[in-house]
Amino acid sequence: MTPTTSTTAQHAPATLTDFFLKWEAEQPRKTYLRQPIGDDFIDYTWAEVGQQARRMATYLQSLGLPHGSNIGLVSKNCAHWLIADLAIFFSGHVSVPFYATLNASQIRQVLDHSGCQALFVGKLDDWTGMKPGVPEGTTMIGFPDYADLHDVGLVPWDQIMATNEPLQQVYLPKPDDLYTIIYTSGTTGNPKGVMIDYRAVAEAVSHTSVIMKHNTPNARFFSYLPLCHVAERNVVQATSLATGGTVYFAESLDTFAKNLAVARPTHFLAVPRIWTKFQLGILAKMPQKKLDLFLKIPILSGIVKKKIREGLGLNDAVLILTGAAPMPKSLILWFRRLGIIIQEAYGMTENLGAVSMMPTTDIRDGSVGKLYPGMAVKLDPQTGEILTKSSWLMRGYYKEQVLTDSVLQDGWLATGDVGTLDNDGYLTITGRVKEMYKTAKGEYIAPAQIEFGFADNMFIEQICVAGQHLPQPLALVVLSEMGRQAERIAVERSLEDTINALNPKLHNYERVRKVVVVRDPWTVDNNLMTPTMKIKRNIIEARYDARLQPWYENDEVIIWE
Numbered sequence: 034m035t036p037t038t039s040t041t042a043q044h045a046p047a048t049l050t051d052f053f054l055k056w057e058a059e060q061p062r063k064t065y066l067r068q069p070i071g072d073d074f075i076d077y078t079w080a081e082v083g084q085q086a087r088r089m090a091t092y093l094q095s096l097g098l099p100h101g102s103n104i105g106l107v108s109k110n111c112a113h114w115l116i117a118d119l120a121i122f123f124s125g126h127v128s129v130p131f132y133a134t135l136n137a138s139q140i141r142q143v144l145d146h147s148g149c150q151a152l153f154v155g156k157l158d159d160w161t162g163m164k165p166g167v168p169e170g171t172t173m174i175g176f177p178d179y180a181d182l183h184d185v186g187l188v189p190w191d192q193i194m195a196t197n198e199p200l201q202q203v204y205l206p207k208p209d210d211l212y213t214i215i216y217t218s219g220t221t222g223n224p225k226g227v228m229i230d231y232r233a234v235a236e237a238v239s240h241t242s243v244i245m246k247h248n249t250p251n252a253r254f255f256s257y258l259p260l261c262h263v264a265e266r267n268v269v270q271a272t273s274l275a276t277g278g279t280v281y282f283a284e285s286l287d288t289f290a291k292n293l294a295v296a297r298p299t300h301f302l303a304v305p306r307i308w309t310k311f312q313l314g315i316l317a318k319m320p321q322k323k324l325d326l327f328l329k330i331p332i333l334s335g336i337v338k339k340k341i342r343e344g345l346g347l348n349d350a351v352l353i354l355t356g357a358a359p360m361p362k363s364l365i366l367w368f369r370r371l372g373i374i375i376q377e378a379y380g381m382t383e384n385l386g387a388v389s390m391m392p393t394t395d396i397r398d399g400s401v402g403k404l405y406p407g408m409a410v411k412l413d414p415q416t417g418e419i420l421t422k423s424s425w426l427m428r429g430y431y432k433e434q435v436l437t438d439s440v441l442q443d444g445w446l447a448t449g450d451v452g453t454l455d456n457d458g459y460l461t462i463t464g465r466v467k468e469m470y471k472t473a474k475g476e477y478i479a480p481a482q483i484e485f486g487f488a489d490n491m492f493i494e495q496i497c498v499a500g501q502h503l504p505q506p507l508a509l510v511v512l513s514e515m516g517r518q519a520e521r522i523a524v525e526r527s528l529e530d531t532i533n534a535l536n537p538k539l540h541n542y543e544r545v546r547k548v549v550v551v552r553d554p555w556t557v558d559n560n561l562m563t564p565t566m567k568i569k570r571n572i573i574e575a576r577y578d579a580r581l582q583p584w585y586e587n588d589e590v591i592i593w594e
Contacts, residue, residue, distance in 0.1 A: 046235030048206055050122060052274040057083040060277060066112040069284040069292050070178075077112055079277075082119065087199035089120035089174075089190075094200070096151060096172060098126065101211060103147045106130040107140065107163070108155025110256045110282050113176040113190065115270060117153045118260075125204035128213045129226075130261035132564040133157050134557045137166030143216050143224060144168055146432065154187060208232035214431050215263055215382050218563035226431030227263075227382045237385045237425035238271050240407040244390055245272055246300070246352050252278030253349070255298040257289065259564060263386040264356055264378075268302045290314075294346035301347060302354040306566055308364055308375065313491075313515065315341060328370060338372045347373060354378050356386070358567065359462070359481070361488035362398050377401045379460060383427045383446055384408075389460045400459040410454055411445070418466050419452045420445040451479065468570060470501040476542040478506055480570070483543060486535035492516030492527050495555050497573045498545070503585050507547040509577060511554045524550070525591045532590070549584050551577070552594045 047055075056065070061080035068075045077085075093104065104126045108114050114130075121128040129147045131140060133156070140163050144152070152167060154160060155176035164186070167173065175187030206212065212231045216224040245268075246252075254273050258265040273280050281296035283289050303311075316324070319337075327337045342348040355365075356378040365375050374393050379401035380386035388410070391402035404410055409422040422445050429437035440447045451469075452462045464479030472478055480498035483506060487496050494513035500506035516524055528548045536544040555561035561573055584592055 046208075046232070046239045048208075048231045048235050049212075049238075049271060049274050050203065050206055050231075052277075053079075053083070053119060054203070056274070056277040063277070064279050065273075066115060067279060067281045067296075068112040069282060069288065069295075071284075075112070077116075082112075082116055084199050085116050085194060086119035086123055087201075087203065088194050088197045089117065090123035090200040090203060091197040092174075092193045093120060093124040093126060093151065095197070098150055100125050101127055102151075103127045103129045103149045103214060105144060105147065105149035105152040106155075106261070107133060107135070107152065108157060108176060109133045110258075110260050110265070111156045111176065111178075112280075112282065113153075113155055113178075114260050115280065117155075117174075117176075118270070122206065122212065123200060123203040125206075127211045129216070130213070131216065132218070132259055132261055134564050135163060135166075137163055139166070141166035141168070143226075144171070146223075147214060147216075147226060160184075206231045208235070211428070213266075215261065215266070217382055218262075218567065225433060225436060228428040228431050229385065230428055233385060233425040233427070234271065236407070236423070237267070237387045238275050240423075240425070241387055241405055242275065244392075244405065245275075247272065247275050249276060249278075249299050249351055252276040252300060253296055253298045254278055254280045254300050255283070255293055255296040255346075256280050257283035257293075258302065258304070262564075263380070263382045264302060267386050268300060268354065272300060290345075294344065297346050297349045299349055300352045300354075301350050302356065302378075304357045304566060305355055305360045305364065306358075308355060308360065308368065309491075309513075311345060312364065312367060313513075315344075341371050342373060345373075352376070354390070356380070359485050359488070361485070363489045365398065379462065381448055381450075383440065383448070384421050384423065385425045385427075387423075387425060388421055388448075389458075397459050400455075400461045402459065404458040404460065410458075410460060412452070412454060413447075416466055417451045417453070417463070419448045419450045419454075419460070419462075421448060422446070472500065472502075472504060472506070472542055476540070478543055480506070483508070483535075483539065483545065486538070487531055490527060490531045492519060492524050495568060497555075497568055497570060499574050499577065499581060500546075500585070501574070503546075503581060505542060505544055505546040505585075507549060507581065507585060508545050509549050509551055509573065511551055521593075528591050547584055547587065547590060547592055549577075549592045549594060 057079045062078050064076045065079045065082050066077040104121050106117055118128050129149055131143055151172040153174050173187050175189055177190045208231055210231050211228055212234055213229050214226040216226050254269045256269045283292045328334045353375050355375050360377055368375055376391040378390040380388040387405050388408055389402040389404050407423050411420050426446050449466050450462050451464045451466055452460055454460050464481045469477050469479050483498045484496045487493055492512055492515060493510050495511040497509045498506050499509060532545055555568055557564055561569055
């Protein structure tokens, strides 16, 4: 198939360092970071962030590490996360962030693999449980306010600020310098370290500047998705640096709604599960029938929409995004009725998360939008796998040349996703190459497409279609809060209705034979989900494997574990 390439934008790429130095000089007194503490904020201006990052950079250089050394960062999102990241690239080193939910063995694996000799330790739920995984001899720097100041193994941030002068001449990176190593969340095995250089980031920021609305005055961002993930790094870190905007943080899950409402972001990203929670929160205050009635009355409709948007904190948003997982069309349409236009975006760590985005001017539901300027896509003629090519692809996987060669060939990145591409450059995802399996009858099943058929059932929180070696698939489901509170008979009827509506749309061999309601939710803690809320399909299937056949042979259509 002939590759489709979107029109190339005019650009003169600037690095993230260039952006920061520009705003530090032009608007030193403007607030860059706002850290909530209860009902108050600790504000950091561009000048203050620069001073702290420069003092920390001086300290990092004093450690005597070779230029371009890997330096780790493990913390939930907070102001000092971004300051530490700045300090790492000011000092000429490479930032290697990790998920704050890792246990001791997991942090050991990525620290050993990356070879980090220094590690920033910040806002964590269980540092005591994680710490035994840090290799002996690692320099550990503790964030103020969050790190355990009684832990003698941590060098206190404030002590470093008090004893080091600001680095006057920060390191100005060359385009081919390595900027960061982002470890994937590990859906199918050990996380892989994706190497991204400064050129890639500069190219991606430049080519997407119009679509990402970099010209928005008084841009505001709300940071709560993991900053070690490529999406948050793009939408919050890179875009805030490009726009000179202000970043607000979520203090905790309990204060999330309040923090978001105060931030009133102009740019906002949420994964589908967050949008579902927003929807359930709205419906808890205003049932669907009442909402439908209000939306039919012209004057009242405008008041209700405005009140809901203001309540969420999205009244000023000019860019509202979703990604990381498929978003049910019904959910997108539901929010669109409220005047909240959610744009789907698609990408992966290996291509900086920047492949396509849905334009608001020509929405085509069911697709993941239109290719970004400068992004080329073609489909493998045998498998339909999506291959991407652009000036912002990863350099490769750290210390994994064989793996790199398996996905990067002739400048094309094999994404592992299967899809279709129309003549206007709109991309649709239909499944994952590795997730496809053969039934006992020899036909190929793409689980993701079948799972998507259950997306509108609000009794379901999580789903995994399984059944390799069975004649037909069955669906394992975890109930949502609404499902857990409903009567069992109502849940069973709802699930049967979903199956009856879905199956006629599928090939005979794809039709779901049974739905099994499993007892325990799939979480990061029980290793059945990644930190980015994706299910670990192979581990879930292994957990229930011995019971799939008996369940399949059960007379009931809806089975409760």
